[in-house]
Amino acid sequence: MRRATRLAKIIRVFQRHRLDTFFTDHQLPGALKLLVKPARLLPEPKTARGARLRMALEELGPVFVKFGQLLSTRPDLVPADIVAELDELQDNVPPFCADEFAAIIEQALGGKIDDLFASFDREPLASASVAQVHAATLKDGKEVVVKAIRPGIEHTIEQDLALMELLARLIAKTNDGRRLRPVEIVADYRNTIFDELNLQREAANASLLRRNFLGKNGEGSPLLYVPEVYWPYTNEKVMVMERIYATPVTDITTLTDQGTDFKVLAERGVEIFFTQVFDHNFFHADMHPGNIFVDSSNPKQPKYLAIDCAIMGSLSDADQYYLARNLLAVFRRDYRQVAELHVMSGWVPEGTSINNFASAIRTVCEPIFERPLSEISFGQLLVSLFRTARRFDMEVQPSLVLLQKTLLNIEGLGRQLYPQLDLWETAHPFLERWLKNRIKPTAFLDKIKRYGPEWLEQFPKVPQMVFRSLEQLERLDQTISASNSVKNNRRDWLWGAGLIGAGIGLLAASMSQSLNHSPLIGIGAAVIGAILLTRR
Secondary structure (H helix, E strand, O other), rough: OHHHHHHHHHHHHHHHHOOOHHOOHHHHOOOHHHHHHHHHHOOOOOOOOOHHHHHHHHHHHHHHHHHHHHHHOOOOOOHHHHHHOOOOOOOOOOOHHHHHHHHHHHHHHHOOHHEEEEEEEEEEEOOOOOOOEEEEOOOOOOEEEEEEEOOOOOHHHHHHHHHHHHHHHHHOOOOHHHHHOOHHHHHHHHHHHHHOOOHHHHHHHHHHHHHHHHHHOOOOOOOEEEEEOOOHHOOOOOEEEOOOOOEEEEHHHHHHOOOOOOOHHHHHHHHHHHHHHHHHEEEEOOOOOHHHEEOOOOOOOOOEEEEOOOOOEEHHHHHHHHHHHHHHHOOOOOHHHHHHHHHHOOOOOOOOOHHHHHHHHHHHHHHHHOHHHHHHHHHHHOOOOHHHHHOOOOOOOOOHHHHHHHHHHHHHHHHOOOOOHHHHHHHHHHHHHHHHHHHOOOOOOOOHHHHHHHHHHOOOHHHHHHHHHHHHHHHHHOOOOOHHHHHHHHHHHHHHHHHHHHHHHHHHHHHHHHHOOOHHHHHHHHHHHHHHHHHH
């Protein structure tokens, strides 16, 4: 009964905000045509479609607000005007009772509030759709914030997700709906929101991000500070972190009064982004202004502070490399290389015509580059590039979409702080330096040190595998007519195996020396390679 009541409310909101105008009648299946008929009798809406969708999601409550926020991270699927409105969704909802919050803390941590904390503020600092935050003080005097998951939120999420999945299946039957892949988006949302219900996961993300910017010597980075997690007070339902005192990045008036250097602040935001993506390969993927603060105690060298690490992103080693090369190729207007890199990376199918793809990329990029570099949106250029690639059957990976969205947020924030920000000026030398460092001999040695033990562990199996293959070839000679082609193939195989064995052996011998292991395994592999060459 509750589900039917909820569905009825969703339909009423759908009709009142005229969401039927997102589709024409011939695009809708029979069930949805009946649903939208009453709405068609209402006057034509004067409000933009993105604004109407945003207001509908806000009216439907926290779970739908969260869903709208997820949609705003998919500019590859959702039109730009709708993404811009969904970015405005605020996650402020009425707080729940402080006694109930205290009860959750006591049950999760196994103690009374008075025993756990020296003081506890019953008024919440913030209240969001999934969790609520209160200030407190530990027994040792450290000021902290306590975050807890809303009671009963799992049941509410399951209910609304079931209805979302039903609506997604109906929308997927429309022409435009199929292109938007609503079923896939709702499935993605299910994973995202249930991940956010695990505060231990968020705490682990925050700890790693903090460690990345502390550096090896622990002195801390001048770019970014992440509050410390207090693990004895943290689990799946509760997270306790260091309390920070800083200015919200959106409070331009206060930052101006403090004498903040906005040019440095904007450039450091860009540097933080590229450092996370390429140096650390672990980036904060929810960098909206509500999660960013500024420490202007040294106004000429302001520092960022980041909170809410529930959504983080990372790229595969190959995606990192190809993304950096793609961006540099675009910057140089080498569109053929961009097309070739897309094929080499597997982002588009192998049989894609390089000439046609390069021409499509040129058509999109050339008008953009007619403007001064300082006026070109790096993020929008990346969006245009991915949209063009989708015409050639590119399947955009979720990690790339998260990166794209984060770049748009960072660039938008940077230009808000300092309108003259030239993202290319910061990005270009960073990417050049990163690619050069990647091919240095020291980078190769680092990989050997990292993966060497695993390689050495597998080397003893190599001789047996080689001889087993040779035995299979011998049996093949006995059972199949010894045609010239078969013999030639066999000789070529032995020749290749010999070269590979000898090469691996020499590499293993040298690698063993660098890892302080015995070189005998490597020498053995080299001998096997020599035997195969002799048989050739």
